[in-house]
Amino acid sequence: MVTRALFCFLYILLFCALSAKAGDVDLLISFKNRLPNPNMLSDWNHMRGVCQFRGVTCKNGHVSSLMIRGRPLKADFSSVSAYVLSLPNLETLTLHSTNLTGSISGSANCAVRLKELDISSNNLRGSVSDAASLAASCPSLQSLNLSHNSIGWPFYNSSPIHPQLKILDMSYNKIATDKDLQWLFSKIGLLQHLDLSNNYIQGNMPRLTNCTSLQQLDLSANQLFGTIPAGTFSGTLGASI
Incomplete structure (x- = not known):
């Protein structure tokens, strides 16, 4: 009886492990199949283990990191949100210069373990508060890189910046x-690094009062003018304007 019970227990563990790995494969294959040209990821197939997929790094047999740079995937961000960000053990995601399109607005379906998200150098649209909403949908996110995109639509809500977020580019x-x-200055939260350089921000420099954690602020190459209020950068270790 003990031997049979042990066998059943081990069988259940094996089934759960295989199901979890199959879930990673299914999510990545679903993402691939929604690309305009799925052959861009031709080595992503069911004949290979998910840990052998291009750009994938695993921990304990599960996808923990995905890094793809400079490949014209031309995926819509909704596909990234629905499939890639849903990987349950994902910790870092880099899709730099992969021709991502679409809007970042709307809540992402984000893995609870995701800490770093780099979707820079693409064709993504949205507002500043959409970026905050994206960060808020990822409960463990610490770094969000949205540089070199088309963020700048008018914002329509007041989503707070997620308290875990430390770096926003x-x-x-x-x-x-x-x-x-x-x-942004009113919602800065616990950000340590904020880079808004090389945008088109016009107007007077507002007072920055909620910046006890801010260590680096870059506002260079914008169109700000007027007198910077006294104490604006108090507590900020580095500021470029």
């Missing part, structure tokens, strides 16, 4: 109004 986008800057 939205340089080289289309942020244009001082209202975006005022909103």
Whole structure:
């Protein structure tokens, strides 16, 4: 009886492990099949283990990291959100310069373990508050890189910046109004690094009062003018304007 019970227990463990790995494969294959040209990821197939897929790194047999750079996937961000960000053990995701399109608005279906998200140098649209909403949908996210995109639509809500987020890079986008800057400054939370350089931000420099954790702020190559209020950068170790 003990031997049979042990066999059943081991069988259940094996079934759960295989099911979890199959889940990773199914999510990545579903993402691949929604690309305009699935052959861009021709080595992603059921004949190979998921840990052998291009760009994939595993921990304990599960996908923990995915890094793809410079391949024209031309995926819509909704596919990234639905399939890639849903990988349950994903910790880091880099899709740099992969011709991602679409809007970042709407809540992402984000893995609870994701800490770093780099979707820079693409063709993504959205607002500053959409970026905050994206970060808020990833409960463990610490670093979000949205640089070199087309972020800058008017915002329509007041989503807070997720308290876990430490690094936010939205340089080289289309942020244009001082209202975006005022909103960010009021919602800065526990950010340590904020890069808004090379945008089109116009207007007076607002006061930055909630910055006890901020260590680096870059506002260079914008169109800010006027007198910087006294104490604006108090507590900030580095500031470029």
